[in-house]
Amino acid sequence: MVRMTAIVVCAALAGCQAVPGEGPLASAINKDAGRSSADIGRLNAAVFEIVDVDNRSAHLVSDYVSSALKRRFGIGNAGVGRAVIGVGDQLKVTVFEAGSDGLFSTSESKQTSIDIVVQPDGTAAIPYVGTVRFAGRTLEEARKAILAALVSKAVEPDVIIATGDTPSRSVTVSGAVGKSSQVSLNLSGEQITDVIAKAGGATAQPYEAYVTIVRGKRTGTALLKSIIENPSENIYVQPGDQVFVTRDPRTFTLLGAVKGNARVEFGANDLNLLEAVALGGGGNDYTVDTKGYFLFRYEEPEVITGLVGQGRFNELLRKGMKPNRDGRYPIVYRFDMTHPDSLVVGQTFPIKSRDVIYAARHKSVDFSKFLSIIGAPLGIAAQGAGTVSVVGSVGN
Template sequence: MKLVVRRSVCFQGHQIPDQEAACQQSYGPDLEYRDLMRVTAIVICAALAGCQAVPGEGPLASAINEDAGRSPAEIGRVNAAVFDIVDVDNHTARLVSDYVSTALKRRFGIGGGPGRAVIGIGDQLKVTIFEAGADGLFSTNDSKQATIDVVVQPDGTAAIPYVGTVRFAGRTLEQARQEILASLKSKAVEPDVIIGMGDTPSRSVTVAGAVNRSAQIPLNLSGEQITDVIAKAGGPTSQPYESYVTLVRGKKTGTALLKSIVENPSENIYVQPGDQIFVTRDPRTFTLLGAVKSNSRIEFGANDLNLLEAVALGRGGNDETVNAKGYFLFRYEDPEVVLGLLGQRRFDELARKGMQPDKDGRYPIVYRFDMSHADSLLVGQTFPVKSRDVIYASRHPAVDLTKFLRVIGAPVGIAVQGAAISNNLSD
């Protein structure tokens, strides 16, 4: 049997000429298995150097592993993103799953009760004054009371007969009542005062967007939370798991998933007068790439989604090409999670190397899954997929090896014989 190998590859920086005589060796019919494997190993070593020039469906697992934790200078690309890899086990999956995002609460620092309800500019009030005698300022033989309609003016004040100008804006109903009462004690007969609220434009919030009825919602005196005012606007037009709530308060803005607000009471903050709430429908999606049966952008279509369900939505990995040890999930993660996974020392080291957050303050992290272990089917059920995640299934190194050997004209059977060696070298 005569084995001829033709090759023209860049190996360790040197061009190997395409000369049959340089790569030719003859074997007799009694070729020993170890000799064949020796030749296979030699071809594989050359092939692994040349496989990088073979077209592929993204990086190999070894390339992702190699770039993890390296600076742009170490990688050799000026603007390369600095990231780290975390192996997902039972502990890691639970840490990520148990983390609760608190975007609105962190942004506004709001907790506890609704705050103090005060009178504001434009509010309509009904001031009722009672007197004990029929000959008082506000009483007659028929009635011992008088009701005065008041509108708080732009300067925060309003006029009351026999009292004068009273400051209402910024005061509670009781504080305004006490001021009026103090002014009347020397003028009216045993007076008493009750103040009621009519229309209160200063105590309203705007709810718009993907709700059934956009409106300005007046707030009651006890205070209302985000879900309360959304309900008064007819509720969202979409499911909570694909509805995002954006709250604008002055110059600050915070956005959270309605599902998170419903499930986490700390996120269901009390709104304040003047707040603007916008509800938008944005179906949560993830992207599935690599050695899978369907490369696509896929909607969750459910309240929650774990890793196994996400891969299944893309019809799973391609059995002929996928590397079971090379499933990766790329994500910009909240800093609290990154610190919990990496620790402060490793986090600081990556920051010095150039790891940078995105516009929302989240840091790049790559989760690695080894689907060759049985417990991965359990771990994958507890690891949550988030919107905009990228799940990448790397191809097996033997795939590129086979392609390369075809390019150089070597027998493909050598790749089959040496697949195990290639796998070991890549690990």
């Protein structure tokens, strides 16, 4: 009789939702998905969307992760472009003459080398030539300008210009590298990994080293591992860029009905959804809802529109979905372990740093808790939509 009363009381308590629990049930997460804060009934509640992890969504997310570097940097992968001389550059100008009695030749040598430094006004002085503008010109353009000025003065002259130190064509590399320094760029152009190598290389493993480029008012950050694995994404640096390498071990958080709630380091180049759950010891056989594995993430808007469509994304924005400071939006991926193909799909779904994986408890767990509460020897009053008191020992 008492057990039947417990069932009635539990129903009155809105499915035992009033019973203390570790996080929300799967039904609560599913219910709040795509709803505005007004619909949820809680001021400033976060608006999010739920997407099932299936073969399509797993491949879409995986493909984006492997090809998003240029978009993440927002800088592009342009080549070196037109390499020009700049203020402060050190040059060696060598003038050759055909005769032995010229301005720059003797009986012992038919050439003279002149070391110059480009001045703040962009010019430098050459004997018998005068002031020459170097800044903004390529080496060939500067060579032709000097040669043209010597045609009527020297004996069949020719000119070669070689670069020394080129501070106008340097980038600053600092952080978790062998030696923080200013790296001069060569004329053929250099990429991210080139300048990092010149600074002694990264001191952290590629899968936990992040590279940030500051160019003017724009910044972009990417994992060094992603840059190495995608050569086309190894963008060219430009003069004046600042490159920062930081060690930040990638971690994810595992919560809910699993054998170990913890913040876990990847400890590897890659990590998929199944591996992440396994690192926490897997789900608890007695409490986990196998249909209720959820991954909470702030996702790139391009990924969300690819998953739900532009129309649905716009609808979520109207309902109040907000981005974080990096321009990413909240999304929840739902993973159903009762499907046989989940063991295949889970291997292709990549985990990102700072992901939160939540394993919801089965709804029967709350009912069991409720029975244990009302079955206490001294009796406990359960309050909610209704109230019942059980005093003394409870039998059959």
